[in-house]
């Protein structure tokens with residue numbers, strides 16, 4: 254069992270809405286709605302706790318609507334180290350249509366007072382000793398500067414704690430410059446960082462290798478139903494998930510990150526970690542919420558996940 258901290262600076266209540274094909278500008282009747290305490294780091298934490306790890310969750314949580322979060326933390330066995338901030342945590346709407354298309358409407362989050370950011374830094378400092386990994390996930394509230402994310406990454410790295418980063422936009426650029434141990438951008442996020450479209454496997458591999466060269470040791474690029482690219486020290490693996498019936502892809506990336514980190518912290522070979530994580534992410538898209546390794550057909554999902562090595566990088570010339 255590993256000790257892991259996940260940081261979510263901008264958590265969310267996810268309002269999952271299932272409906273027929275959306276008619277914009279009209280009254281739409283929904284099939285079902287549900288509201289869950291979520292946000293990337295919290296989703297990651299749920300998976301890791303379910304896999305038997307000792308997980309603490311922290312970040313910034315609105316004091317006025319914390320009830321669902323506090324209940325979820327208790328139900329999932331997560332240690333609550335969130336800093337409370339004035340106001341409400343945002344609500345993110347997730348619209349799922351019958352063809353599997355999911356539309357995310359993510360809010361900006363509350364304004365964060367300066368003293369809450371200082372408290373978060375202090376909290377991180379007190380939580381770092383003895384940790385096996387820190388996961389920093391999700392966007393930043395509107396008035397939190399991207400440089401703050403880089404500070405948090407650096408703080409953990411200076412104390413030799415591995416940092417896994419999953420964010421987007423300016424926060425991703427800033428966070429990556431602080432050299433986290435690992436990053437999990439999706440294709441769009443990596444393209445934004447690279448400053449060009451990455452619509453071919455070669456382009457994605459090249460961008461991932463550039464990130465490796467800039468000091469991010471492990472780069473996982475998620476590409477939806479196409480799968481996952483994992484690049485490190487001149488080597489790369491590609492995983493292709495099995496075909497599954499899609500209900501909601503929300504949280505698939507978080508499940509992938511958590512599954513991979515679980516494999517790494519368990520000392521598994523990369524192929525085994527990637528197979529496990531890719532199958533778990535595929536399991537997650539079949540329903541609302543994160544992946545469940547106790548699903549009856551999880552073994553079959555792992556068998557149906559294909560993994561292959563990509564050519565060794567001629568520039569580093571490293572062999573696996």
Ligand SMILES: Nc1ncnc2c1ncn2[C@@H]1O[C@H](COP(=O)(O)OP(=O)(O)OP(=O)(O)O)[C@@H](O)[C@H]1O
Pocket residue numbers: 438439440474475476477478479480481494495496497499502503504505506507508509531534535538
């Ligand atoms: N339709 C699908 N079928 C099977 N696996 C899927 C499908 N969609 C996503 N996955 C798996 O989940 C992983 C993560 O998905 P995606 O690339 O959409 O992440 P993401 O954009 O970070 O998601 P989110 O931010 O909502 O958690 C993919 O790499 C893939 O392994």
Ligand SMILES: O=P(O)(O)OC[C@@]1(O)O[C@H](CO)[C@@H](O)[C@@H]1O
Pocket residue numbers: 263265266267291292293296345357359390391392393421503504505506507
């Ligand atoms: O707006 P962010 O912080 O980038 O993403 C937030 C979010 O979309 O990420 C999770 C899925 O990965 C959801 O639970 C949550 O609503």
